[in-house]
Amino acid sequence: MKFRRLKVDRTTRQSETRDSLPLRPAPTDDHALARDLAVRAGELLVALRSKAGSSAGERWTLRDDGDMGSHHFLVDELRVARPEDRVLSEEGAEDLRRIGAGRVWIVDPLDGTREFGEIDRTDWAVHVALVIDDHLAVGAVSLPAQGLVFSTLEPPVLPPRDTSGPPxxxxxxxxxxxxxxxxxxxxxxxxxxxxxxxxxxxxxxxxxxxxxxxxxxxxxxxxxxxxxxxxxxxxxxxxxxxxxxxxxxxxxxxxxxxxxxxxxxxxxxxxxxxxxxxxxxxxxx
Incomplete structure (x- = not known):
């Protein structure tokens, strides 16, 4: 698809929106755990990717191995660190015991599986979040191929918006x-x-x-x-x-x-x- 600079139509009415709900308070060590797991799962994926071949078959295998390897790492670590908590993972079997549970970790072991399988791309991630009483409380997103992690442990500082051009x-x-x-x-x-x-x-x-x-x-x-x-x-x-x-x-x-x-x-x-x-x-x- 070709992307281009698009024309402005300033006649659209603005809908009412609500402010974002604040995060539910959570212990500091939950924030630290989420960040640590996102980083370490990312390191696992980077190491796995470094050994991958270039054929189409090897790239498919890499994607599958990345999904499941990161999933098992995160689930196993959470089972040890937070044995009473429930986990919802993209790669895991559904566990409806999480419904009504006070603490549920929601993880995406490899967000951007397609990009992960394309060795020159860096726009893939690992997600680790904690929901307390059905409200967001904790989150960490690592971009392992870029060596970056963003988390609620030390909330990112939003830079000033550049208004010199279009949004x-x-x-x-x-x-x-x-x-x-x-x-x-x-x-x-x-x-x-x-x-x-x-x-x-x-x-x-x-x-x-x-x-x-x-x-x-x-x-x-x-x-x-x-x-x-x-x-x-x-x-x-x-x-x-x-x-x-x-x-x-x-x-x-x-x-x-x-x-x-x-x-x-x-x-x-x-x-x-x-x-x-x-x-x-x-x-x-």
Whole structure:
């Protein structure tokens, strides 16, 4: 898909949005544990990747080994460190005992499996989050190939926004949602294609882009840790319709996600909702 500078339509009404819910208080050692696990799982993945061959078959094997190796590492470490807690992992079997549990770790052992299998790409991540009483409390996102980690232990400092040019919206490099592209057109925003959800969310945290609007649906493990880090950094976090996100649901499907600068929340919500209504079938994301 070709990305281009898009025209501004300033007639869109701004929808009302709610401020992001604050993180639920959690012990300092929970924040430290999340960060440590995200870093160490990332180191495991980097080491695994360094031994990979270049054939298509070897890349597929690398992806599978990365997913499961990181999953088993995280689950085993959490079983030792927090034996009473429950775990929801992308790669794990469903355990409905987590429903109603006071403490649930939500992890994505390898966010951006496709990018991980492309040796020259760095936009993949490890997510570790803790939900307390169904509210986000702790989060850590590591970008192992970039040697970076962002966590609620030491919340990132959001840099000043560069207002010298148009706003920048990060989108999927392989499957950008039509509503996001139409919303960018309304906002006059530049589109920045990128890989994993964690990499896209941390691009907002780092100030590389101004907004990440995902209207195509994902799972709680894709968004929990990035959302926690973004909230800790002072960003707006909600659905693309401005509603509060829910966590540790029986069905972990998360229909949409918005992470952006607070001052952009209302216009982005309005633009995305208008774009969705223009799609065949209309309705909400």
């Amino acid at each position: 920048r919206m990060v989108v999927s490099r392989s499957r950008p949602h039509p509503a996001t592209i139409l919303a960018a057109e309304t906002l006059g925003a530049d589109l920045v294609p990128m890989g994993s959800a964690g990499a896209k969310a941390m691009a907002v945290v780092r100030g590389d882009v101004d907004a990440y609007a995902h209207a195509g649906g994902q799972y709680e493990w894709d968004s929990a840790a990035p959302a926690a880090v973004a909230i800790a950094a002072g960003l707006h976090v909600s659905g693309v319709d401005g509603t509060e996100l829910e966590w540790n649901k029986a069905d972990p499907w998360q229909p949409h996600l918005l992470i952006c600068r607070e001052e952009l929340a209302a216009p982005v919500v309005a633009a995305v909702q208008a774009a969705i209504r223009r799609q065949p079938g209309g309705g909400r994301a």
